[in-house]
Structure formats: structure tokens, C-alpha cells
Amino acid sequence: MKMLLIYPRWPKLDRQTEFHLPPHGPVVFAATLPTTVDLTFVDENLQSIDFDADCDVVALSTMLTAQLPRAFEIAARFRAKGIKVIFGGISTMLHSEEVRQHADAIFLGEAEGRMAAVIDDLQAGRLKPVYDYMNNPPDINLIGTARREILDRPLYNYRGVQMLDLVHASRGCKFDCFPCCTGFLGGKKFRPRPIDKVIAEMEAIQNNRLFIVDNSLAQDRQWLKDLFTAMIPLKKKWVSHPILDDDEILKLAAEAGAWYVYQAVFDTSEVIRKRIKRLKEHGIGIEGTIILGTDDQSEDDIKRLVDFLLEVQLDVAEFTILTPFPHSPIRRQLEQEGRILSSNWLDYTADKVVFQPKKMTPEKLQEMYHYAWDTFHAEGGHALRMGKLFKDVMLREMNDGTYRRYDPKVARSFKKGLPAA
Ligand code: B12
Numbered sequence: 018m019k020m021l022l023i024y025p026r027w028p029k030l031d032r033q034t035e036f037h038l039p040p041h042g043p044v045v046f047a048a049t050l051p052t053t054v055d056l057t058f059v060d061e062n063l064q065s066i067d068f069d070a071d072c073d074v075v076a077l078s079t080m081l082t083a084q085l086p087r088a089f090e091i092a093a094r095f096r097a098k099g100i101k102v103i104f105g106g107i108s109t110m111l112h113s114e115e116v117r118q119h120a121d122a123i124f125l126g127e128a129e130g131r132m133a134a135v136i137d138d139l140q141a142g143r144l145k146p147v148y149d150y151m152n153n154p155p156d157i158n159l160i161g162t163a164r165r166e167i168l169d170r171p172l173y174n175y176r177g178v179q180m181l182d183l184v185h186a187s188r189g190c191k192f193d194c195f196p197c198c199t200g201f202l203g204g205k206k207f208r209p210r211p212i213d214k215v216i217a218e219m220e221a222i223q224n225n226r227l228f229i230v231d232n233s234l235a236q237d238r239q240w241l242k243d244l245f246t247a248m249i250p251l252k253k254k255w256v257s258h259p260i261l262d263d264d265e266i267l268k269l270a271a272e273a274g275a276w277y278v279y280q281a282v283f284d285t286s287e288v289i290r291k292r293i294k295r296l297k298e299h300g301i302g303i304e305g306t307i308i309l310g311t312d313d314q315s316e317d318d319i320k321r322l323v324d325f326l327l328e329v330q331l332d333v334a335e336f337t338i339l340t341p342f343p344h345s346p347i348r349r350q351l352e353q354e355g356r357i358l359s360s361n362w363l364d365y366t367a368d369k370v371v372f373q374p375k376k377m378t379p380e381k382l383q384e385m386y387h388y389a390w391d392t393f394h395a396e397g398g399h400a401l402r403m404g405k406l407f408k409d410v411m412l413r414e415m416n417d418g419t420y421r422r423y424d425p426k427v428a429r430s431f432k433k434g435l436p437a438a
């Protein structure tokens with residue numbers, strides 16, 4: 018059974034430096050497939066699709082809403098040739114009714130332990146239109162080591178600097194923040210993976226730099242202590258979503274190699290100021306993720322927020338425009354208030370205004386998005402600030418003997434599953 022697994026391309030944020038992280042959903046999904054499946058993977062952000070490829074089935078893995086229009090085009094071309102197309106991934110779950118119109122089958126939920134049956138159905142010619150496992154997560158022990166060898170590794174570098182490898186130590190999120198779809202996707206329950214399996218997976222990754230993509234590292238204090246303690250000997254350097262704001266945990270995180278965190282900054286409060294100060298005191302960098310256009314923000318508030326970010330000296334800032342993604346609490350609210358202006362998914366890139374803001378016009382909010390990027394990055398652009406974060410990590414690696422010069426040959430050996438030496 019030959020499967021062509023495709024990750025459709027998606028646009029980067031306007032003003033953001035273009036670099037590409039290795040996809041995560043597809044490599045984790047690949048680990049759920051029976052060994053009888055002969056898999057070829059294409060990341061369309063960096064590779065082109067061979068529409069004449071010899072395959073029995075095309076699997077489309079979609080993460081973002083904005084990936085869907087392109088995914089539908091790809092599906093149509095293969096289906097026109099009589100090749101079955103199956104969709105899965107986050108935005109497939111968020112837009113299941115619409116995706117169904119473009120697929121032979123859609124898979125909803127987490128795939129661990131479930132793909133052998135789907136492949137059997139496919140081979141027997143009885144593929145079902147919907148495999149629905151939403152709200153029915155598999156046993157967390159079934160999550161296997163992601164199959165990173167399907168990636169064309171040398172492609173994931175930025176001007177010769179090795180990009181990070183993505184890994185996850187837990188699923189689900191017990192919080193329910195207003196712009197987020199995670200509650201709908203993973204249930205509102207924190208589901209940690211067994212720490213020994215996570216450590217074994219991290220250790221096997223031939224890259225010193227990781228992105229721990231867990232939704233939040235602020236959900237279970239004891240588990241965090243155990244995880245970070247177990248990570249210390251690995252000497253990896255890593256990036257993550259927010260870490261529990263607690264001195265003992267942050268100290269351990271730093272010892273375990275915390276490099277920088279994506280920290281949501283909603284306001285100019287003392288809480289945020291102290292959190293940023295604490296992270297810095299522990300030697301952890303901060304990439305602020307800042308949503309513009311919330312109901313409490315006027316044009317002046319956005320200007321004040323940008324001044325605040327400069328004052329607290331964030332290392333990097335990533336501004337986005339509030340986007341009412343399906344199945345997020347904010348979409349429900351804006352729908353009720355009749356404030357959704359566009360449901361064209363191509364506009365759901367988080368850098369375009371698709372709703373009526375409360376305290377300014379849509380045009381003004383769009384202008385303030387550019388103002389925020391340009392003002393924050395006026396002294397040293399985004400690429401320069403990112404470059405500084407990478408310089409910092411290289412110095413740390415040189416100090417503890419883990420630095421490895423980026424070498425495409427080593428990266429290629431990764432693909433073949435050979436040792437890195
Ligand atoms: C990691 C991550 C990222 C990474 C992605 C890196 C990468 N290259 O993969 C980065 C940091 C780049 C990222 C960026 C953004 N992200 Co993001 N991200 C996530 C996050 C936290 C985890 C995704 C993940 O890896 N999950 C774990 C994997 C294993 O799960 P999975 O993909 O679902 O795969 C499983 C199944 O679905 C299935 N499966 C997967 N593929 C397939 C295919 C088939 C055929 C089948 C059968 C099954 C199947 O198998 C897997 C194993 O069970 C999610 C939140 C979440 N909880 O999902 C948000 C999330 C996807 N991101 C989101 C957003 C909003 C963004 C940003 C716009 C955020 C921003 N900056 O404001 C940007 C994109 C901006 C841009 N245009 O550049 C939203 C999506 C909104 C939307 N509807 O589009 C989410 C849901 C979070 C939220 N706020 O609600 N993100």
C-alpha cells in the first residue's frame with residue numbers, strides 16, 4: 018500500500034521572517050501507520066507535489082484553517098485521477114463538515130491505535146466517509162516516537178542555521194482561553210505522556226535544539242518537576258509555550274535547557290512585567306505572542322502595549338490579529354454579536370482583520386498590526402532579533418560542549434536514520 022502524505026503549504030505572517038520548522042502532526046501521524054504502508058512525505062512549504070506520483074492513497078494532514086483551500090485543490094486533482102483521498106489533522110477536525118465535501122474519508126481525533134483498521138477498510142474497498150474519534154482519546158501509552166526520518170532534513174535550516182525539532186510530552190489543556198480551539202480538539206484534560214518514553218524520544222533526536230510543542234507547560238507542577246529533572250542530563254536546548262510561573266519550576270526548566278518561551282502578553286499589567294523579569298532572571302529568553310484587536314484595546318492602548326514591550330525588553334515579538342477560528346470561545350461570542358466580517362479561510366492567517374473590532378475600524382486595526390511590527394522591530398528587525406536568540410544558544414552550546422556546526426551531510430544522514438557522527 019503506497020501512501021503519499023502531504024502537508025499543504027500555508028502563508029507565513031506578513032512581516033515575519035520566513036523560516037520553516039519541521040511539521041509535527043505528520044511525523045506523529047506516520048508513527049501510527051502499520052508497517053505495511055510504504056510512505057512518502059511531501060511538505061509543500063518546501064517541496065513540490067508530484068501529481069503523477071505512483072500511489073494508492075493520498076493522505077492530507079492539515080493543521081491550520083488557512084491550509085484548507087490549498088488542501089482542497091490538491092485533493093481535487095488526485096480524486097480526478099481516481100485516487101482515494103483521506104484527510105486528518107487539526108483543521109480537518111475544526112472544519113469537518115466542509116472537509117467532508119472534498120474527501121473520500123475524513124479522520125477526526127487522534128490516530129494512535131486506529132490506523133490499521135482504516136488501512137484494512139481502504140484495502141478491502143470499504144472506506145467509510147467518516148472515522149470519528151473526537152472526545153475519545155486513545156491510551157496515551159500508544160503514542161510512539163515520531164517518524165522524523167520521513168522529513169527531507171537538510172531543507173529545515175535557516176541560512177545554514179539548524180532549525181529545531183518538534184516533540185511533545187503531553188496532550189490536552191485544562192485551560193480554556195478565549196482565542197483557542199484546543200479545548201474542542203483535545204478535551205480539557207491534561208494528558209501527560211510517560212516521562213521515560215518522552216526522554217527516550219528526545220534523546221534519539223539528532224538535534225540539540227528542540228521545540229516542546231505541548232499546549233502549556235503550566236498544568237501539573239509535580240509532572241513538570243519530574244520531566245525537567247529527567248531532561249537535565251540530555252543537555253538539549255529547547256523552546257516551549259508558557260512554563261509555570263514559579264521560581265522552583267523555572268530554575269529546573271533553566272537547568273533542563275530552557276532557551277526561550279512563547280509568552281502570551283495581553284496587557285501592560287504588573288503580573289506580565291514580573292513574569293518577564295522572572296524569566297530573564299532565570300536566563301530564559303522570551304518571544305512575546307501578542308494578539309491585537311481584543312475588545313478592551315483602542316488605538317492608543319495598542320501603542321501603549323508596544324511601548325511596554327520595548328520597555329520590558331522582550332527578545333522577539335510576534336504580533337497577530339485576533340482571529341475567530343471555528344470552535345474557539347471568541348468565535349461563539351463574535352457570531353452571537355454579528356461581528357464576523359469574513360469566513361473566507363484564506364483570510365484566516367492571523368494577520369488580517371476578519372471581524373468588527375469594538376474600539377476601532379477594521380482598517381485601523383489592520384494599520385495598527387503593521388504599526389506594532391514596524392515599531393517594535395524598528396531598531397533591529399525581526400530577523401536580527403531571531404538571529405540574536407540563535408547566537409545566544411550557540412554560545413551556550415559552545416560552553417557546555419554540545420555545539421555542532423550545521424552540516425547538510427549530517428542532516429541527510431538523519432533522513433536515512435544513520436548516526437550523526
Ligand atoms: C505546534 C503548533 C504550532 C507550531 C507548528 C509547527 C509545525 N511545523 O508543526 C507553530 C509554532 C509554527 C504554530 C504556529 C501557529 N499556530 Co499553531 N499550534 C500548534 C499546537 C500547539 C500543536 C499542534 C501539534 O503539533 N499537535 C500535536 C499533533 C501530534 O497532533 P495533530 O496534528 O492533531 O496530529 C494527530 C491527529 O490529528 C492525526 N493526524 C494528523 N494528520 C493526519 C492526517 C491524516 C490523513 C490522518 C488520518 C490523521 C492525522 O494524527 C496525529 C496523532 O494522533 C496547536 C494546538 C493543538 N493543541 O493542537 C496550535 C494550533 C494548531 N495553532 C494555531 C494557530 C492559531 C497558530 C498561529 C496562527 C498562531 C499565532 N502565531 O498566532 C501560527 C501560524 C501563523 C503563521 N501563519 O505563520 C491554532 C489553529 C487555528 C486554526 N484553526 O488555524 C491551534 C489549534 C491553537 C489555537 N490557538 O487554537 N503552531
Ligand code: SF4
Nearest residue numbers: 190192193194197232
Ligand atoms: S491558549 Fe494555551 S493555555 Fe490557553 S487553552 Fe489554548 S493551549 Fe491552553
